[in-house]
Amino acid sequence: MLFNSLQYLVFLPVVFLLYWITPHKLRVPLLLVASYLFYMSWKPIYGILIFGLTLGNFLLVPMIAKSVTRKKLWLGIVVAANLITLGIFKYAYFTVDAIKSGLAMGGIDWREPHLHIILPLGISFFVFEFIHYAVEVYRGKPLVKNFLNFSLFASFFPTQIAGPIKRYQDFIPQLDIKSKFKWEYVDEGMHLILMGLAKKVLLADNLALVAQAGFTHPEQFSSVDLWLITYAFAFQIFFDFAGYTDVARGSAMLFGYKVPINFNLPYIASNAADFWRRWHISLSTWLRDYLFIPLGGSRGNRFFTARNLFITMALGGLWHGAAMHFLVWGVYQGVILILHREWQHLTELLRVPKTVIESKLYHVLSVIITFHFVCVGWVFFRADTVTIAMKMLTKMASAPIDLFSFSLNQLEVLKIRDPLIFPSLLFLIPGLMIAHLAVNWLNDKKFYQRPPWAVQVGVMVALMCLLTIFSPDSSPRFIYFQF
Template sequence: MLFNSIEFLLFLPTVFFLYWFVFKNQLRAQNVLLLVASYIFYGWWDWRFLSLIIASTFLDYFIAIQLGKTSISKKRKLLLGISLVGNLGMLGFFKYYNFFVASWIEAWSSVGITMEASTLNIILPVGISFYTFQTLSYTIDVYRKEMKPTKSFIDFAAFVTFFPQLVAGPIERASHLLPQFYKNRTFEYQNAVDGVKLIIWGMFKKVVVADNCAFFVNKIFESPETYSSGELFVGMVFFAFQIYGDFSGYSDIAIGLSKLFGFDLMVNFKFPYFSRDIAEFWRRWHISLSTWFRDYIYIPLGGSKGSQWFQIRNVMIIFLVSGFWHGANWTYVVWGLFHALMFLPLLLFNINRSHLITKSYGWLDFAKIGVTFLVVCIGWVFFRADSITDAFQYLAHMLELKNLGLTLFYKTNANLMIFGLSVLAVGILSMQELVWVIKKRELPKISAFGALLLVLLIFFMGSFKNQMDFIYFQF
């Protein structure tokens, strides 16, 4: 079920009414309602894949219970291994089976050996990468004795399937979200108002910014050789805004929806396009994933301790794994490698933590922001392209600089109107972030600003008829 769909517009008020009016002050009933609602929300896409999320839930619930009963090191390691193999096995099969088979055949073909192997018509379960990591954080934390296993299966299952963030994050830690299912929740008017504001802002990012940028991005990336260097450059930048508006918009909606039900989710984005280097970008982009990799892979590998070559190895591993997590395509691996190569000079010169705190921005900072944004945009070409060859061809055509025209954007009056509104939307988005960065506070609560968001949302309500999936649903 999509947030920007008619079905969800009926689903949300129904769950909200039952939650606060029928089951008010009934914690157990509220958690059961959230669990049932989450299964309906997820099963609306394809009910058959509910079996996977239920299997993962049962597995980690009982593994954690057994971890809580024993202090024998070998047994604890075995139990953790079962959780890792079970969860990552399901993820690997559904997400990477065909990729590995195809890569194996291509590898042998490159040396003149023809091989045959069967691939399967496997449908990737939506959100499997997100809920898999969420459940793993629970068993790993219990294994580390950083939290105690929960005795309530309902509470744990509701935590795993919590519908606002189920299919595209933020990837919540059990230590943060699970305890919130134990506590009685009361309706707070201001919290609900803040939630609605976040939902509107997230929908604006998705419907007005991301979906309109996608209108041009899809055309340009389908046949980049037919467009000018100027159009390719704009297409690259528009994809940067598309993926940010799409993904951060989803996170805003998820956080806002959670507030409506009395829950608090972690912030997933902190204005990443105002980063002054790649290290800062990754502290601001998809924070729930980057911190997950840091805590459960990077630090266990040794982190930044040890020799410089040891540190380089860990950085390469973490970025390559991050790239591979995003999808079963070599383009994502190259995207991860690209970011690793951009990060390594900062590590080698020990300046990767130079921009942890900002008191004010000067002209040099804005120059760094511009360079970093350009570097990130180049990386996005590999992320968006269908193949590595396509990505390099796109960049090659763009850098030819033979024609800087923007014919695509004013071919028709309709396209010009959409283009103008897209630029306006991106401008508003950038202004909001720029004010936050400079003044360290949110945009002033000006009624005209809120009214403009609503007007643009209403104008683009056609998206409810032709809903565009959120990009990160495919991961």
């Protein structure tokens, strides 16, 4: 069931109504049933998978807490069991292909077994939630005693498919609160849902057309076009995922629950580290807490920290998908994070005055450079293969030279009038960048935080009208569903 489907339009209000008319004791079971229905509407059989993983973790994690001498062993077993499950479903094809290629290089022709594995939706997200739980219990945090609560933590339908990756310490206590219905839940929840859908339907889905054309046929476009297309993808993936997160957070809010935010204006980040503090926050903090820090974090020397960053980001890249281009994207992220650290080290070494580093100009330049570094990464992320990505980047590298003799006439996107999104990029991309900056400026303004009631109503009516008009018959799936 997609958030942008008619099914969800019926499902959500029904569950919402039932939830608030049900006595408190029955609310968790109700949400659990709803969450399993939501998940099984796609492939009923995978309901067994999520239940099996939930039960397995619920039974095994207490062993970590109980054991005195074998805590680490039990943690290893639980983490391994989760990762093996993820590996079987997500990386089986990738592993088999890698083995086949390796053997082929050695002159061995291996007939690989034919696998019939369909990636269960959201597996990467709930497996990471289970690992988080196991590690936290290992670190001495309390166990979840109630199986229903634990099951709902893993299967809660708003966050089930594409996160945000929750923390049990934040989510489980909310289940025990006897909350009363408030209209604020509806207002805040519906505002988030409508905003999220608008990001997805109005922006991401249209920008997707540009990315699809550019990344499958880069040879058709000039170097400047390819930069525009890459910017378009940068905003597509942002609005797609941020839109999903808004709908997820809004849906949870309708039941009075808070789930973590995932984005905080990522494209105004002034360096790679700042970007990862703003992009997919629930994943980046997970990677930090359960991979980077256990690897040693930044407690060692420069090389040691760089190694840990590299491994963390490479594995983070692979988490996004079992394909070489995701791995390369992760490695690239690791490299730019290391470069950023080295740059900081260099500025300290050269004793660059603080006034320069803290100047407005330095900050603006940092934001522009970071955005372009991130965009180069998106080329690896979106291109189907590393070869296509390299082809695109090679062409894009000539843009500074091409810009010397640039005229609008050279833009291929201007020739296309159907879909209209292509020529619209010329005002849409600057518009979106300005909007990013404007929202950053507005964020601490009272008017923006709590607009007048009439403005809130006007915005909501406008969103309802826009979504009614511009919702296509068959909107594409959210990008992060595949992960």
